[in-house]
Amino acid sequence: xxxxxxxxxxxxxxxxxxxxxxxxxxxxxxxxxxxxxxxxxxxxxxxxxxxxxxxxxxxxxxxxxxxxxxxxxxxxxxxxxxxxxxxxxxxxxxxxxxxxxxxxxxxxxxxxxxxxxxxxxxxxxxxxxxxxxxxxxxxxxxxxxxxxxxxxxxxxxxxxxxxxxxxxxxxxxxxxxxxxxxxxxxxxxxxxxxxxxxxxxxxxxxxxxxxxxxxxxxxxxxxxxxxxxxxxxxxxxxxxxxxxxxxxxxxxxxxxxxxxxxxxxxxxxxxxxxxxxxxxxxxxxxxxxxxxxxxxxxxxxxxxxxxxxxxxxxxxxxxxxxxxxxxxxxxxxxxxxxxxxxxxxxxxxxxxxxxxxxxxx
Amino acid sequence: xxxxxxxxxxxxxxxxxxxxxxxxxxxxxxxxxxxxxxxxxxxxxxxxxxxxxxxxxxxxxxxxxxxxxxxxxxxxxxxxxxxxxxxxxxxxxxxxxxxxxxxxxxxxxxxxxxxxxxxxxxxxxxxxxxxxxxxxxxxxxxxxxxxxxxxxxxxxxxxxxxxxxxxxxxxxxxxxxxxxxxxxxxxxxxxxxxxxxxxxxxxxxxxxxxxxxxxxxxxxxxxxxxxxxxxxxxxxxxxxxxxxxxxxxxxxxxxxxxxxxxxxxxxxxxxxxxxxxxxxxxxxxxxxxxxxxxxxxxxxxxxxxxxxxxxxxxxxxxxxxxxxxxxxxxxxxxxxxxxxxxxxxxxxxxxxxxxxxxxxx
Numbered sequence: 001x002x003x004x005x006x007x008x009x010x011x012x013x014x015x016x017x018x019x020x021x022x023x024x025x026x027x028x029x030x031x032x033x034x035x036x037x038x039x040x041x042x043x044x045x046x047x048x049x050x051x052x053x054x055x056x057x058x059x060x061x062x063x064x065x066x067x068x069x070x071x072x073x074x075x076x077x078x079x080x081x082x083x084x085x086x087x088x089x090x091x092x093x094x095x096x097x098x099x100x101x102x103x104x105x106x107x108x109x110x111x112x113x114x115x116x117x118x119x120x121x122x123x124x125x126x127x128x129x130x131x132x133x134x135x136x137x138x139x140x141x142x143x144x145x146x147x148x149x150x151x152x153x154x155x156x157x158x159x160x161x162x163x164x165x166x167x168x169x170x171x172x173x174x175x176x177x178x179x180x181x182x183x184x185x186x187x188x189x190x191x192x193x194x195x196x197x198x199x200x201x202x203x204x205x206x207x208x209x210x211x212x213x214x215x216x217x218x219x220x221x222x223x224x225x226x227x228x229x230x231x232x233x234x235x236x237x238x239x240x241x242x243x244x245x246x247x248x249x250x251x252x253x254x255x256x257x258x259x260x261x262x263x264x265x266x267x268x269x270x271x272x273x274x275x276x277x278x279x280x281x282x283x284x285x286x287x288x289x290x291x292x293x294x295x296x297x298x299x300x301x302x303x304x305x306x307x308x309x310x311x312x313x314x315x316x317x318x319x320x321x322x323x324x325x326x327x328x329x330x331x332x333x334x335x336x337x338x339x340x341x342x343x344x345x346x347x348x349x350x351x352x353x354x355x356x357x358x359x360x361x
Numbered sequence: 362x363x364x365x366x367x368x369x370x371x372x373x374x375x376x377x378x379x380x381x382x383x384x385x386x387x388x389x390x391x392x393x394x395x396x397x398x399x400x401x402x403x404x405x406x407x408x409x410x411x412x413x414x415x416x417x418x419x420x421x422x423x424x425x426x427x428x429x430x431x432x433x434x435x436x437x438x439x440x441x442x443x444x445x446x447x448x449x450x451x452x453x454x455x456x457x458x459x460x461x462x463x464x465x466x467x468x469x470x471x472x473x474x475x476x477x478x479x480x481x482x483x484x485x486x487x488x489x490x491x492x493x494x495x496x497x498x499x500x501x502x503x504x505x506x507x508x509x510x511x512x513x514x515x516x517x518x519x520x521x522x523x524x525x526x527x528x529x530x531x532x533x534x535x536x537x538x539x540x541x542x543x544x545x546x547x548x549x550x551x552x553x554x555x556x557x558x559x560x561x562x563x564x565x566x567x568x569x570x571x572x573x574x575x576x577x578x579x580x581x582x583x584x585x586x587x588x589x590x591x592x593x594x595x596x597x598x599x600x601x602x603x604x605x606x607x608x609x610x611x612x613x614x615x616x617x618x619x620x621x622x623x624x625x626x627x628x629x630x631x632x633x634x635x636x637x638x639x640x641x642x643x644x645x646x647x648x649x650x651x652x653x654x655x656x657x658x659x660x661x662x663x664x665x666x667x668x669x670x671x672x673x674x675x676x677x678x679x680x681x682x683x684x685x686x687x688x689x690x691x692x693x694x695x696x697x698x699x700x701x702x703x704x705x706x707x708x709x710x711x712x713x714x715x716x717x718x719x720x721x722x
Contacts, residue, residue, distance in 0.1 A: 171661055179669040308541050
């Protein structure tokens with residue numbers, strides 16, 4: 001049997017998936033949350049042609065185009081499906097729209113217990129067919145250059161948007177529901193868990209090579225509420241999703257839930273997203289090699305000078321330390337007014353400063 | 362020597378200070394961040410008479426009036442000076458104003474390194490005289506009913522507002538300064554540390570019976586940056602402030618910095634404010650009896666039914682457990698549209714469900 005060279009099995013086309021599986025890589029892989037987004041002029045041009053954000057999401061051709069833009073411009077190690085976590089509630093009939101500068105807004109938020117009981121699980125190959133269609137098209141156009149990540153919002157996070165109607169500061173509506181009518185919220189979360197499961201399974205069947213759950217609002221809960229209303233359904237999904245013959249890896253990002261890393265590392269996820277307020281080395285110690293870790297540069301570092309940015313990249317790589325299982329990312333999405341050239345500085349710094357990582361820590 | 366009854370030394374006038382010193386109390390004391398605020402109709406009336414928020418802060422008579430309002434309406438165990446953390450930068454010449462619905466805004470934010478080097482420490486008995494004057498007046502009008510808390514913003518938090526110019530989402534400006542010109546930020550933080558120290562010492566001399574440092578933005582920093590740019594100056598203040606012959610206790614609230622509770626408990630503070638995403642019992646174990654803890658009900662619980670609110674109060678009391686050193690509070694300020702009657706429910710629940718706490722844990 002001939003000796004494989006590092007390039008054969010660990011190059012750009014494979015380094016991200018190998019790192020998620022805690023296998024040997026030639027250098028640390030990197031991708032960036034919201035890498036297909038407003039900081040790129042080519043994205044803004046496609047977005048303008050689309051007319052609206054939802055038109056962009058609903059067109060497999062345009063979604064494919066913007067998904068590929070950052071991968072073609074930078075040496076990123078993964079592509080992520082261009083879509084939105086709120087496609088599921090939209091397919092449930094809540095009427096998703098985007099107000100410029102304010103974010104998502106539902107025309108028909110959940111305002112009564114009755115509205116909750118009437119919800120049904122959408123069929124992803126019917127009401128959400130544009131999403132698996134986009135996955136199929138993107139896989140074809142990527143031609144194996146880098147793996148494609150599919151994603152969904154967590155049940156708790158979707159419920160927050162559906163009950164609040166849009167972004168919220170205090171989450172007063174959903175928390176009132178949680179405390180005054182916990183059985184109604186559990187019903188809603190149960191329906192959403194089924195919907196997210198079917199949706200991610202459809203993405204896997206369509207060709208997603210890794211999947212990610214965004215629990216953007218887990219961190220607004222007190223610990224007991226977090227375990228009952230957010231973590232429980234993350235575990236159900238991590239253990240219940242049929243991930244296909246390849247057993248595609250699952251990344252869970254529960255933002256602001258750094259007090260729960262031990263429990264999250266036992267959820268069944270292969271990797272955890274980590275925000276920048278958490279020391280990576282400490283997260284690694286607390287999760288004890290059960291999962292890979294993805295993160296966690298402060299997104300504001302993209303505004304620093306190139307020299308400072310490189311230094312901050314180095315600090316993140318050092319905080320993770322040697323051994324396998326690190327996927328480099330920002331600790332939150334890249335912001336719209338970052339200079340795109342900083343992305344090149346970031347990606348080059350990770351690849352140059354990231355050492356080959358062996359399977360032995 | 363006659364036996365003291367519980368009422369003699371542990372009643373409303375004293376329970377808060379005893380809890381901060383981890384001494385025996387008859388029941389758990391409670392006060393609420395922003396207890397003098399917009400949710401109270403009598404506050405809104407005074408605020409309207411004042412004409413502007415800063416007029417209200419700058420008038421000792423009006424500041425005294427609103428400080429006393431919640432103490433007269435509810436059985437709260439402490440009063441807190443009505444003021445704003447941004448009085449210091451205002452006295453430094455940055456021109457503080459408040460935009461309705463948007464929060465504070467400086468007319469002359471720090472936008473050059475030169476502007477930073479020109480800053481001088483204000484004399485609290487001159488440029489900020491209205492603050493110690495308000496403290497003196499409030500102490501007189503309180504007539505010993507409950508203790509009075511003075512406060513200031515932390516150097517890091519003040520620097521955030523001064524450099525960003527107002528509230529910020531990503532803190533890109535101050536973080537760029539931090540990474541590209543760390544020596545300039547350290548200079549700014551050094552000036553602010555002197556200013557905060559002089560300001561809090563003036564409040565203590567004027568009669569403040571406890572003092573609190575609000576590090577509202579500590580939690581936006583990565584761990585290494587937090588230690589260097591936020592924690593270091595909290596420690597300098599905790600150890601450096603002359604707290605007078607009575608050695609008035611110091612509470613430090615570093616919001617979102619739950620990963621740093623061990624270090625904070627060794628800062629020299631007597632008590633730590635805790636937000637609602639942190640389990641109090643775990644915080645107590647990690648700080649190992651070195652400090653009292655203040656918190657930490659989810660502020661959204663004020664929107665739940667009275668029965669749910671009582672239940673949530675009970676959960677917080679239970680998470681702290683038996684033994685001394687608990688001051689009940691929300692994990693963040695009370696929000697403007699809460700029904701004031703819920704404050705009565707909260708205070709009564711804490712006093713009824715909070716058990717007498719002995720000095721032995």
